[in-house]
């Protein structure tokens with residue numbers, strides 16, 4: 001059994017729009033619908049769990065009617081942080097299974113990345129997509145700053161795919177502020193995480209600038 005746990009329980013403060021960013025239309029369709037479609041296109045049997053703030057769930061159902069969006073999915077309540085949102089969604093996961101946790105605001109994840117992450121997770125139990133850093137990186141310290149070797153760093157994307165029992169055990173740990181993704185939660189349990197190549201288009205739509213990039217990506221490719 002494969003699950004996609006799509007988290008869209010955040011506040012979108014950096015986007016700053018009245019309409020939560022996951023509902024903003026790009027190319028005439030809400031971001032979140034594009035994200036769910038990306039997973040369904042890879043596996044029509046996948047079990048999709050969508051995490052949304054309770055206050056936005058009626059609006060989402062209304063949008064689904066408006067756009068005749070009928071991909072099967074169940075809805076869980078968003079939490080105070082991404083960690084708490086993932087934990088709420090995980091409560092609906094039955095084991096044994098693989099669970100891919102994916103940001104609702106990353107609609108441009110490539111099909112081959114999704115497929116590869118799930119395929120590798122069947123063997124490695126914990127797999128995350130990453131991309132290289134293409135600019136020079138500096139570490140800021142008390143006494144100034146210093147260039148660091150960019151080849152030593154990677155930018156982390158989603159979906160982050162795990163053996164469901166491992167992920168559930170990891171999310172039983174108390175919340176820590178450095179849990180900014182699922183890999184950091186699993187690693188805190190002592191497990192290793194396997195890295196695989198992500199795709200550069202797989203941006204997290206976070207700011208108004210990202211929305212411009214997203215619109216350009218829709219216009220320029222067939223994702």
Ligand SMILES: Nc1ccn([C@@H]2O[C@H](COP(=O)(O)OP(=O)(O)OP(=O)(O)O)[C@@H](O)[C@H]2O)c(=O)n1
Pocket residue numbers: 007008009010011012013014015051078079080081082083085086103104105204205206
């Ligand atoms: N309590 C939270 C916080 C975040 N997320 C989700 O985690 C993903 C990555 O978070 P980010 O893009 O940073 O979204 P927000 O937390 O909404 O943004 P901001 O920090 O600007 O408010 C998003 O799909 C977001 O909805 C979530 O499900 N529950």
Ligand SMILES: C[C@](O)(CO)[C@H](O)COP(=O)(O)O
Pocket residue numbers: 082103156157158180181182204
């Ligand atoms: C999970 C994530 O998308 C990996 O890059 C990212 O850490 C989420 O960012 P946030 O701003 O902390 O929600």
